[in-house]
Amino acid sequence: MKNVSIIFGSTTGNTEKVANLIKDHMTDCNVTVSNVVDAKDAMIESADLVLFGSSTWGYGEFQDDFAPYYDNMSSDLLSGKNVAVFGCGDSVGFADVYCEAVNLIIEKASDCGAKVIVEGLKVDGEVDDNLDKIEAFAKSLL
Template sequence: MNVTVIFGSESGTTKAIAKRIAAGLQAKLLDITAAKTADFEQCDLLVLGSPTYGIGDLQTDWEDRIGTLRNATLTGKRVALFGTGDQATYADSFVDAIGILHDIVVEKGAVIVGHTSIEGYDYVASLAERDGRFVGLALDEDGQSSKTEKRIAAWIDQLVKSESLPITALSA
């Protein structure tokens, strides 16, 4: 199975997470600034990652390149999402960016995989929460970095099992 991880990052936090996820899934890794429409289309599983900036905004590179995602044919494509945010400082918009990406890819006909529990988080609102769970992997490197390794490993394991990936998940 062909897996592609596409991420945006300014401070390097989401890039570091993306590298760990790509290694665990044995996936191709691309910064959104280098991604082409075909990169979104030519994989069996597409993994998208973004930090949330400001009060609920997509990261700048994602904002600048969102047309590339919007131009991709994603009907039936399996898509997993991950995001970083700060649930204490931005409690009203925690990991909103993956909620924004979720809406775009669902509108394009994608099938979302890799939902995660909201248990263990302390925030007020999130565009990434749907039906009592996150649309993907939510990480808080500011307030809960001690939980990141376990959360990544569990999410990779979930994706490997649900996608029947012919790989052994590596340590995240």
């Protein structure tokens, strides 16, 4: 059984909801979901697949709790790991930086030697309006 760690930062609860929806669709895996403030290196070390999730705030900024975690992401921990990234954003109000956190995490994980296995999931607006997209993303990880 594949071990999956989902590490997310969420302010309003939307990114946390997406994390749990992804977990719900990965029924053939052993999935651990953790808020980024509670994440431990062991969660990555023991995982066959690591998912990172962060919403995008302001003008292309990380969710507050995820920012310091991002700064500490390293090749010591991520090199050779399979990684996928998801996040929530607003394409109407911030079209030019829509889900920029997803792009930045993908770039950083790649720079740290991780293998990004799928295109990042970008959830626009209300989570409930994106359920099919979230399910398809989760199933693409299996």
